[in-house]
Amino acid sequence: MTEDVLLRLTDVVKHFPIRRGVFFRKEVARVHAVDGVSLDVRRGETLGLVGETGCGKSTLARCITGLHPVTSGEIRFDGEPVDGLDRARTLAFRRQVQMVFQDPYGSLNPRRRVGSIIGDPFVIHGIADGPERRRRVQELMELVGLNPEHYNRFPAEFSGGQRQRIGVARAIALRPKLIVCDEPVAALDVSIQAQIINLLQDLQAELGLTYVFIAHDLSVVRHVSDRVAVMYLGKVAECGATERLYDTPRHPYTNALLSAATVADPDVSARRERLVLAGDVPSPVRPPSGCRFHPRCPKADETCVAQEPPLEPKFGDAAEHTAACHHPVADDEVLVGSGDAAKEVPRWR
């Protein structure tokens, strides 16, 4: 069981200090972007990561890929700790873990030709040069569905979907084991989203990739993920196999999130119950005490204010379906139609 865990996060914390002052830059506060996340990602699976804007999804992604050093906690990739590697080992790690970015416009350097953008990994890692590099880049372009003859074009000459394909080609160039997709389709049209998701799934099957797939579109996550983790204010609220989590959400937040998801079928949509949350997400600079969800939770009481709930299975669920809640949602409390949420939408092909 343990050896098929590719990535293990143990109590990962990432705080960003807020500094003031010209010379001494005194720390006046910190943003609790990620605050104690423990997750396992198994080899070959897709772990969906959902949550509202600002809940720490992207920060967690950047911690996994080593772009942000973690404040505390441990990230183990393939059994090896990721922190404090020397230059050579860092390069080796970079080959294994790659990232696909959200913004297909911002993630490609506008001043460089597509060929050299996709060829960058080969240059940086000293793998291929000259005509060999060109051959490999064109292979990659073909693999992700781009015309290899567009090798010398600039990013501005491609559409959003094509640009995202360029980003994917760059990410798979080094044949990584894990790809962290940070909202890879959020910036694209729906029809293009389907193409990119199909591409990612085809590549997963072909190259045996493992994905951490971040999104805030619940239907997309449902379609691609084997397991889903729901994040709220830097913490995992609930985690479990996709179908279980969508059918029997245990955390009130998950329940509310699912009830807010769009349903394509108007009949289903009409008989659904909605749970509309009051207020905004609290500031991650001063997260609430106890359960972070308590200021907005319909079921909150004094226990929730005082004590932080552990992440554990509820109501005899399977051991891997865990929720962090003092008052989990029982089967009969699940909102009508919430299991249908996001079900009809993904008719991808």
Next chain:
Amino acid sequence: MAMTETRAIEGRSIEGRGPWRLAWERLRRDRVALGAAVVIVVIVVLALAAPLIADWFGHGPAQQFRKEGTTEFGLPVGPSGEFWFGTDNLGRDLLVRTLYGARVSLLVGVAATLCATVIGVVVGMTAGYFGGKVDSVLSRAMDVVLSMPYLLLALVLVAVFGPSLPLTIFVIAFFTWASIARVVRGQTLSAREREYVEAARSLGASDRRIMFVDILPNIVAPVIVLATVLIPLAIVFESVLSFLGLGIVPPTPSWGSMLSEAIAFYRVAWWYLIAPGGALLLTTLAFNLLGDGVRDALDPRAERLFATRRNRRRRSLRRRSGGGR
């Protein structure tokens, strides 16, 4: 025949027109900038050919023609067939001296700006990219340089080391790198946060590679614009120093020192002022217009540095017709 034609067209469309080519095509359509560029080329050619022209006239730059070149009262002689721009009070040919002065001005202007740009880009990028303490120290250094009374300091430096060409270049570069560094730092700060820099980091690119391969090409446009505007400033600065006797040492002709000599004769010999003054004006004007055009070409959406009426009208037309973003 038809085959090769289609292939040629395909090849062109696939090649892709880069940002530099687009900028060049925009610049080529800007008639004012093009005219300025032509003027600059002519000045450069004349400066390079100064010894040939001096030979052709048979007048050396420091050669004195006491007999033909001055009146019986020892005053300068006006423009004539022999001396096209007239002579100075020592009977030297002003045309030849102005052309030799162009050599000095262009050399100082370009060399000082080049030094300042290299220093400014390296310092500014280092400050902007690494941030934190490095940024604090370098930014304060820029503030200090920018707040120095440059003329006073130049005076002190010249008093200590004695006036010379390298010192002039050094002084000008020393007082201009900071303004470039500031711009570069700001640009780097915003470029650093872009996702393509993160992408490069996640691929394992080194800091140096990110700075020079990923960030530099994106900030080079404002640097080029600033440099073209700094060249005329450096030329004027050199003239100021020479005017005050702090720049180029006298036997070598320089526009600034010629102007300062001409001051005493402005009532009797207008040409004495016009020759170096006109050359200075023409050169700086040409560089400034070219800089303006380069700016338009590289960054067509930005506000103009020297918004002329022509540009403003063009811009309002563009806005009304709904073109441009």
